[in-house]
Amino acid sequence: MSSALYRLDGRIAVVTGAAGKLGPVWAEALIDAGAVVAALDLAAAASSEAWATLVARAGDRVRRVDCDVTERASIARALDEVVRVMGEPAVLVINAGVDQPPDSGGNRSRIDDLPIEQFRRMVDVNLLGTFQVTQLVGGRMAAGGGGSIINIGSLYASVSPDQRFYDHLPGDLPFLKSPAYGASKAAVVNLTKYFSTLWGPRGVRVNTLSPGGVLAGQDDQFRAKYAARVPLGRMARPEDLRGPLVFLASAASAYVTGHELRVDGGFTAW
Numbered sequence: 001m002s003s004a005l006y007r008l009d010g011r012i013a014v015v016t017g018a019a020g021k022l023g024p025v026w027a028e029a030l031i032d033a034g035a036v037v038a039a040l041d042l043a044a045a046a047s048s049e050a051w052a053t054l055v056a057r058a059g060d061r062v063r064r065v066d067c068d069v070t071e072r073a074s075i076a077r078a079l080d081e082v083v084r085v086m087g088e089p090a091v092l093v094i095n096a097g098v099d100q101p102p103d104s105g106g107n108r109s110r111i112d113d114l115p116i117e118q119f120r121r122m123v124d125v126n127l128l129g130t131f132q133v134t135q136l137v138g139g140r141m142a143a144g145g146g147g148s149i150i151n152i153g154s155l156y157a158s159v160s161p162d163q164r165f166y167d168h169l170p171g172d173l174p175f176l177k178s179p180a181y182g183a184s185k186a187a188v189v190n191l192t193k194y195f196s197t198l199w200g201p202r203g204v205r206v207n208t209l210s211p212g213g214v215l216a217g218q219d220d221q222f223r224a225k226y227a228a229r230v231p232l233g234r235m236a237r238p239e240d241l242r243g244p245l246v247f248l249a250s251a252a253s254a255y256v257t258g259h260e261l262r263v264d265g266g267f268t269a270w
């Protein structure tokens, strides 16, 4: 099989939530395959170490563009800048998302008094943000030359989190993995199918890439409990995600649409 199938030379790729932990992984994989990347994120987003490394390596093949995916006008402004300065997008990775991992202060509510605002915020970014970015950026791809949209889902789109992963954490109230996270990601999987059918005739493929938990400084007990639930016996490494992303972005997956590609070491097979 020719590796030319996996090339993205000359393509413009848009990645949302690009300055966090996984955004730079997607951006680097796309750049290595030949694309140039518009890296959309909140103006106030704290840039991750991975982002700083990417910028040092990729130079002018990556361009940071301010964008809040919860605001339609902000997405429209970002798209306008991308088209004006870089050209027509052919790949769109909708990665911006919010979760509440324990190291972020986490969620210490009891389920019966979980503030509805927390739930709403996750739906707002993870689901409605995905919808609005698809409407505007995807809509432009559908009106023009087609392309590939990849929504970043999660293993928790398919299964409930195992709260026992967190029961060693100290605190008066136990850490509660939010019910909104998986619910919002499950909705993204369905939204993917919706747009894959709507825009198939216009040459736009739409798929979900659902990662399992990615190694990023989690504590030893969490890692051990998590790994014991994974047929491949470990958490994901960032490099595990590159091939699947390039596959979905490129002509290698020319007849794949509406699909959820789970990159979770088999977690959801058990």
Ligand SMILES: NC(=O)c1ccc[n+]([C@@H]2O[C@H](COP(=O)([O-])OP(=O)(O)OC[C@H]3O[C@@H](n4cnc5c(N)ncnc54)[C@H](O)[C@@H]3O)[C@@H](O)[C@H]2O)c1
Pocket (backbone or CB within 6 Å): 016, 017, 018, 019, 020, 021, 022, 023, 040, 041, 042, 045, 046, 048, 067, 068, 069, 070, 095, 096, 097, 098, 099, 125, 129, 152, 153, 154, 155, 210, 211, 212, 213, 214, 215
């Ligand atoms: N890291 C994992 O283990 C993992 C596993 C499965 C799925 N995911 C998914 O992968 C995606 C990226 O996760 P991550 O670990 O890099 O998270 P992260 O928190 O490191 O990065 C998320 C990025 O999204 C940005 N963002 C948040 N709200 C935004 C908004 N309104 N507009 C624009 N950008 C916004 C943040 O500023 C941040 O840079 C998320 O959708 C997440 O749900 C992550």
